[in-house]
Amino acid sequence: MNQTIRNIWTIARRDFRSYFTSPVAYIVIGAFLGIMGWMFFYSLQHFVTESARFAQQGQKVSITDAVVRPLYGNMAVIFLFMLPFVTMRLFAEERKLQTIQLLITSPVTLTEIILGKFFSSFLLVCVMLAMTFIYPVVLFTSTTPDPGPIFTSLLGTLLLASCYLSIGILFSAMTENQIVAGALTFGTCLFFWLISWAAMSASSTAADVLNYLSLINHFGQFGQGSINSPDVIFYLSFVGISLFLTHRILDSYRWR
């Protein structure tokens, strides 16, 4: 077990570091922070003017509804666009440059390799989230927001991002071409995002299934400050199944 963790960490560490040797990580993080910052201050400004207006009528605007929930809702969309860039090279480049031969002929299992790759990208998402933590801090210095929805939103965002990452890793394992892997990842994530639209015109059982499969449908509860275990289970299973399929793909790659 100890050795397993060490192997996963060896691989995760290398991949995490190599994000920062190419401009991709800096572009992704920079763009992410730029867009998030703009959205945050826009919604904050909106909140201030709205509060003033509502205060005249003796009403209060909830900062959770006006700022916190949109913040993480937007983040979920931005991740959808950005995380394919983070995962696309993980296996595709190893296949193209044949470095995967080193990994496969080292005393590590395929599962350890896949988990190492997953955690390297997960760590990058954690770094991005940590950088956005400044926004809640800003809120706490000036108002008294409810901390509950902030923490559950963070958890939900991490889980949703993990789904994007696992799909990205799956497609990266399928091809030597990073761009193809990235495009397929984006398309598939978008599909699982929008699948609930199809539910609107489907029969009731089909609609239930489609609604259940929709990535975004499981996100809402986290914004309300509650952790709904079926949602957590859905996200974790989604990640588990994607990584399992990655294992099958890489195993069959070895046979050819």
Next chain:
Amino acid sequence: MIQVSNLSKLYGPRLAIDHLSFEVSKGEVVGFLGPNGAGKSTTMKILTGFMPASDGKASVAGFDVFENPLEVKKNVGYLPETPPVYLEMTVGDYMDFAARIHQVPKDKMNSAINYAIERTGLGSVRNRIIGNLSKGYRQRVGLAQALVHNPLVLILDEPTVGLDPKQIIEIRELIKGLAGDHTVILSSHILPEVTATCQRIIVINRGKIVATDTMDQLQARLRKGLIYALQVKNPNPAAIDALSKLPGVSSVSPAGTKLVIEIKPGGSEVRDLIVETAVKTGMGVLEFSSEKVSLEEIFLQLTTEEKV
């Protein structure tokens, strides 16, 4: 140290290696010689656990490649045809990663990395980015990676291909220096390459072993007369003995169900006698052919290719 028996590999319908059997003992440096497409890389990929075989058995350092791949991988250092280097890393960082992934213990990490770097002459480029290094240096980095965990067995796929003559000599010296401590298999499609480094060679062509011998014997054999191959149902020592005592036969060496029969130079026609003896001793003749031509052809191909 390495045992291979009846190993076969199919790529779809294509038979890349065809019932290979050979052994390599501890401390030996063995050359795997054959033209491009002979099946050298395929065999090596199977021995390193990169790829499963379609049929047959292989064991390395006492562990079965298919049943116990992790133990095999711990004891093998592998340099694939393309050195598996991460271009964005520095040599030092890459070696650190190689040591970790090969599970070199923490307290031995530094000395192991230093040893591998020194041995492959990479000291002066330790802080350079691998992507900025020449092909020769990348090849050395690949070799250093294979050495870092001090493995019992080294499997080197065309270690000098693409290098300039000076680098070739350096790498050859390096490999020779590894003999004794390590068991080495290296592949090449160039005859002088293996004569320079190996004690024994296995010649492979179209997925089959066509000869296996020490260098001297092999060259002597080429100079000598004919070689016949006799494929039989049940080879037995008594029958083999009877064959080797025939006038005109200089030696019989069995390789599984195949008997390689060498004929004394200038000897009389013995084919009738060989077949007759084989039938009489009840071995059950399946096939009888002349090997001389194919072996010569291969060598011609191998020796002329270096000039290109």
